[in-house]
Amino acid sequence: MTTTPDKTGVELVSVTIDGIQVDVPKDTLVIRAAEQVGVQVPRFCDHPLLAPVGACRQCLVDVPDAGNGRGFPKPQAACTLPVAPGMVVNTQVTSEVADKAQQGVMEFLLINHPLDCPVCDKGGECPLQNQAMSNGRGESRFVGSGAGGVKRTFPKPINLSPQVLLDRERCIVCQRCTRFAAEIPGDPFIALVERGAQQQIGIAENAPFLSYFSGNTIQICPVGALTSESYRFRSRPFDLVSSPSVGEHDACGSAIRVDHRRGKVMRRLSGDDPEVNEEWITDKDRFAFTYATEADRITYPQVRDTDGSLRPASWIEAFAVAARGLREAGGVGVLAGGRLTAEDAFAYSTFARVALGTNDIDFRARPHSAEEAEFLAAHVVTTGPEAGAVTYADLESASTVVLVGLEPEDEAGAVFLRLRKAALHHGTRVLALAPYTTRGLGKMNGTLVPTAPGEEPAAVAGLLGTEHGLDARSVVMVGERLATVPGALTAVADLVAKTGARLAWVPRRAGDRGALEAGCLPGLLPGGRPVADAAARVDAAASWGVDTLPDTPGRNGDAIVAAVLAGELGGLVVGGVDPLDTTDPAATRAAVEQASFVVALDLRASDVTRAADVVLPVAPVTDKAGSFVNWEGRVRSFERILANPASLPDSRVLAGIAEELGRPLGFRTVEDVRAQMAEMGPWDGPRATMTPVEPVADTARPGEGLRLASWKQMIDNGTMLAGDKHLAATARPAVARVARAVHDACGPMVTVTGDRGSVTLPSEVAPDLVDDTVWLPASSTGRGLLADLASPGSRVTVTGGNA
Amino acid sequence: MSTIDTLTPVLTDDWDAEQSWKLATYESRGGYEALRTALGMAPDDIVAAVKDSGLRGRGGAGFPTGMKWSFIPQDNPKPKYLVVNADESEPGTCKDTPLMMASPHTLVEGVIISSFAIRANHAFIYIRGEILHVIRRVQAAVAEAYAAGHLGKDIHGSGYDLDVVVHAGAGAYICGEETALLEGLEGRRGQPRLRPPFPAVAGLYASPTVINNVESIASVPSIISHGAEWFASMGTEKSKGYGIFSVSGHVERPGQYEAPLGITLRELLEMSGGVRHGHRLKFWTPGGSSTPLLTDEHLDVPLDFEGVAGVGSMLGTRALQVFDETTCVVRAVLRWTEFYKHESCGKCTPCREGTWWLVQTLAALERGEGSEADLDLLLDQCDNILGRSFCALGDGATSPISSSIQFFRDEYLAHLTHGGCPFDPAASTAWAGSLTGAAK
DSSP: OOOOOOOTTOOEEEEEETTEEEEEETTOBHHHHHHHTTOOOOOSSOOTTSOOOOOSOTTEEEEEEOSSSOOOSSOEETTTOBOOTTOEEEOTTTOHHHHHHHHHHHHHHHHTSOOOGGGOTTTTSOHHHHHHHHHSOSSOSTTTSTTOOOOOOOOSOEESSSSEEEOTTTOOOOOHHHHHHHHTTOOOOOEEESOGGGOEEEOBTTBOOOOTTTHHHHHHOSSTTEEETTTTTSOOGGGOEEEEEEOOSSTTOOEEEEEEETTEEEEEEEOOBTTTTBTOOOHHHHHTTGGGGSTTBOOSOEEEOTTSOEEEOOHHHHHHHHHHHHHHSSSEEEEOOSOOOHHHHHHHHHIIIIISOOOOEEOOOSSOOHHHHHHIIIIITTOOGGGTOOOHHHHHHOSEEEEESOOHHHHOHHHHHHHHHHHHHSOOEEEEEESSOOHHHHHTTOEEEEOOTTOHHHHHHHTTSGGGOOOTTEEEEEEGGGGGSTTHHHHHHHHHHHHOOEEEEEOSSTTHHHHHHTTOBTTEEGGGEETTOHHHHHHHHHHHTOSOOOOSOOOOHHHHHHHHHTTSOOEEEEESOOGGGSSOHHHHHHHHHHSSEEEEEESBOOHHHHHOSEEEEOOOGGGSOEEEEOTTOOEEEEOOOSOOTTOOOHHHHHHHHHHHHTOOOSOOSHHHHHHHHHHHOOOOSOOOOOOOOOOOOOOOOTTSOEEEEEEOOSSSSOGGGTTOHHHHTTSOOOOEEEOHHHHHHHOSEEEEEETTEEEEEEEEEOTTOOTTEEEEETTSSTTOHHHHTOOTTOEEEEEETTO | OOOGGGOOOSTTTTTTSTTTTSHHHHHHTTTTHHHHHHHTSOHHHHHHHHHHHTOBOTTTTOOBHHHHHHTSOTTOOSOEEEEEEEOOOSTTOOSHHHHHHHOHHHHHHHHHHHHHHHTEEEEEEEEOTTOHHHHHHHHHHHHHHHHTTSSBSSGGGSSOOBEEEEEEOOSOGGGGSHHHHHHHHTTSOOOOOOSSSOHHHHOGGGSOEEEEEHHHHHHHHHHHHHOHHHHHTSBOSSSBSEEEEEEEESBSSOEEEEEETTOOHHHHHHHTTOBSTTOOEEEEESSSTTSOOEEGGGTTSOOSHHHHHHTTSOOTTOEEEEEETTSOHHHHHHHHHHHHHHHOOSSSHHHHHHHHHHHHHHHHHHTTOSOTHHHHHHHHHHHHHTTTSSSHHHHHHHHHHHHHHHHHHHHHHHHHHHTSOOSOGGGGSTTHHHHHTOOO
16 A cells, blocks of 8 residues: 655655664655554555545654654654654554554544444455554443443435445545545545534535546545445455456556456456556446446357357357358458457457468557558557656656647546646646647646647647747657547657657557557557568568468558458458447448458447357456556556356457367467467567658638547446446536537537537537537447547537527 | 732723724824834834734734744745734633724734734735624724725835735634634635644745734734833733733623733732622633633732643633632533534544543533543543644643543532532522522
8 A cells, every 4th residue: 555665866864663763765754654664553544645634643653752852742643744864753562652542543533433344335344443453442431431422423325426425424534535536636526514523525516526536535435434336235345355457448557456256246446556557546447347247248159040040059160150151251351449458469460360361450449540550550569668668657757748639537547647646746747739628638737739620730740849848858648539630640750759759659448559569450460560571571470380471461440341341351350349439330330231251259249249140259358367558568467357167268269260260370378379479579670660641631611510529538338338327327428518609609409410410419618619629529429429420530510409 | 919000001092982993093092103113114123023022922822923923934935924813712712802893903003014024915814703793893994094095005105015804704613723714714624734834834825924813913013112122021021011811700890901911810800800799719711711720729820821831721812711609610611612512623533523522421420420430531531632633622622621620520529429410500690699689
């Protein structure tokens, strides 16, 4: 829980704690210095990642010498007192005064605390319970005093949000939750109200605790006052098995802890990884795990029967049918999807090259471009922290962080928290090239560089000016959305080359970066080997144990879809891709319908599985080992948590088909895959280079509609959010953000119309929205904007909602 | 033998004037002369004069005022602020309220001189929200001062600017604690702040801030007018000057008696006509309910900081609440404890939970329930609050309890043996005589 001070070059201070001398960095708090000598001073309000408050008074220690020869006459709170040279501290271990003070405070804490531990969710993992045992008296004097103590009572729990509940009787008002909300995400929607023993945590009327990070308060609550609708009363901590894992909802690679019981995940908590997500995770990483146990989970292989229906099949049969169909399809494209582990992605990459003999593979289940693929090959693949790539810690020391096509609060929660910390505590300046100042940008003290959709290339080029002062201590973070703007990634590459600023690519999905490393791109083999480089092909072929590899770069995702529709490709292997996420949902859906043979690997039934010829169930992350490579390029490995023999990783399924094809992949288990990946390693030859792409001039005339800005909100209609209605209820409402003039003209409800349809939703004014622009959440309405509204980069019109 | 000559009316000197609160009245009696003198002085010389006078904070803690001012880092580029603590809420304490009522300009003049001394261009007077009449009167005085050119831009051609804001509190005793007051002034929840940083370094809006009691600031004009030596000639060696002694309770003539520090309760009782006729002194508070009780043994204790501390109490705010033998000490202490429970801000555990428990234990004792062991429990609860709470409110809550058990343990026990309170509560009321028909 507490980080050990390990920085070198920090001034050390020598103090004596319980007779033991210890050197700790200057300004270390006594409570943490004590940990260095192995003494745990009891505490509640103290949290190493929150500012000291000294409210609970549980950590009182005796300080006979403050370092100046004089002692404090009264016990001091160890959580607010910094060390001083020569200071002498006696904790409860050696001081009767400290011990009595702590016991006294503990007794006070318990007088108004309901002793309902047997039915409390926190019972068994409760700091109050534990420390009452270690630093309290066994019997209460309260109940026997006077006329018998009367506890303060409150009606049982109240909702702080649709997900977070507060039991005020249990609350010891340590303020960890309110301090977290104010300090870490900057969402101070909970606050102290009332006073004295009636003091409690409250929300303002009509302003519930709607924060993407609200679940962290439950985890740091030192009592059972905060609980979630999703978990409360579900299990006892001592019945749970805890397994470390990695968040699968974004590219942050957050360490999580999965608590499970008898083969079922009961809850998820934040792990503790100071280098990555510290001790915080998003509510999505915490609560969104029920998608894996939804009723539409596919639990057995299916093949298309002669009557046209899907029927259950054995694995053996399904592999054989799939192999036969792919062999006879007449060209197969592979759409791998962005949610794969790196190992599974490597299996897709191997399957395409070795088993199918094609480079027609793409992981990008979203609008993408050839420019992006070249950008990734030239500037992103095989970079990582060990090779000097940008890390979370670098964000804190950066002079400036430029965000282009990236809204971290929605798209990369841990990045948002670290940027906010950097901005607030380390003076990092955040610049965002975005259409308006988002709440997230405000919380990072960020500055908007107003940029209309499509104008990113010019805006990025504009950062070259001296007024922005980008230098080698700056970081440019680009999001996956930039792929839809021709020339934008070219401009970014140019910017970092000219300023010396460092580059980080932050995709949304957890599997994108790993799939890039695994070579799930038409022009890239694993480890960043360019397909166009004969030596790289030979190197990969040798590692794979095959004679040759296809030597022409393949088709990207959009081209694969087009080729199927044009009859150039007959077969598709689809790994959990939702057509609604792709550049042209209708075209992708048509391609799946039209393809002569489709093999679908998926967790749950989808439009693709319903149309597929062979449906193969794959394991959710809990049922397999794997790794996600996060945006830093850091490999975040995790082990299998639940043993489910019927649940196979994609790699095992693909290996089975390949064996039936007579072209085995050389691996069956995740361990085999890891060994193969390690053997192949990163390419040490020349990197691919990028062909600059010219921006496309905006040819629209004034009045020809508005430019559509959009990204996905963290909590939206995504399939991996299925199954937790309480979490879903915390989503930000879907609104169109419009200029004041549009709002005035169209009213509070607007209908936005594009080349693919119309969406009607409430509108809200974004005061600094760039001209001729409207912003909509990408996947919070209907089937999402790509299917319902407009093609990427096209213009839309806004009219009154009832028009 | 003490006489009325012992009194040193300075702050209270104008109180008997016709419409004493008006600017014209104040100026006709020499008001704002000190301001003109001060504006001709170097600010550091004013600080030095206040230091030399020996003036110590009149809000209770007794910290030397001039020294507090000298802690303001003048090289700090942030603005400096003067904040006047007029959140007078302590049970028994009633000196600032009548002062601001009767002579608000004494305070306003003090504010201007003090702000000038510490180079503040903004001053705030934080007045207890419940005393609306006082707020209005101080507001009116500030408005008059603006109109007369005592406030605003370029005051009397000196080039010095000062704006004064009269701020009404929202009804919380805790906001008399200086850092909680600052929180309240900033629009936040009134709870004490962590120190350090101290207000002199990072106070209001994280800027250097002096916080002084009303009476301290109101004393400054007299020091400028008459000199530090004149002020230091009054009082005792370490407690210089005069102060308002608020005598209340079972005395014949309760009121404000302004006298040099070091005067005794015996002298004050003589001036105020003594304890209620036919009764005798039982116990008293030297400085409000947060200061440990004293008894008739302590009639000759000099009422200065050292003298009262010497007998285990505190001079505090010189709120002398006098109780005669008709008063049940358990009852009085319970009422005070209920006050602390009601006013505990809730921030820290010992005060929040401790006062909740103390009230229950005391209430049971008053009803004659519980046992003698509860007295020791009470003392142990006090021991676990005193010095363990975040601010001094918790400490103050324990003072009446521990001191009353020290002096009146038998009376507590009498409640247990009597099966309830042995006193007639009506006998201690102001109308006791008329109710019983007994002659005074």
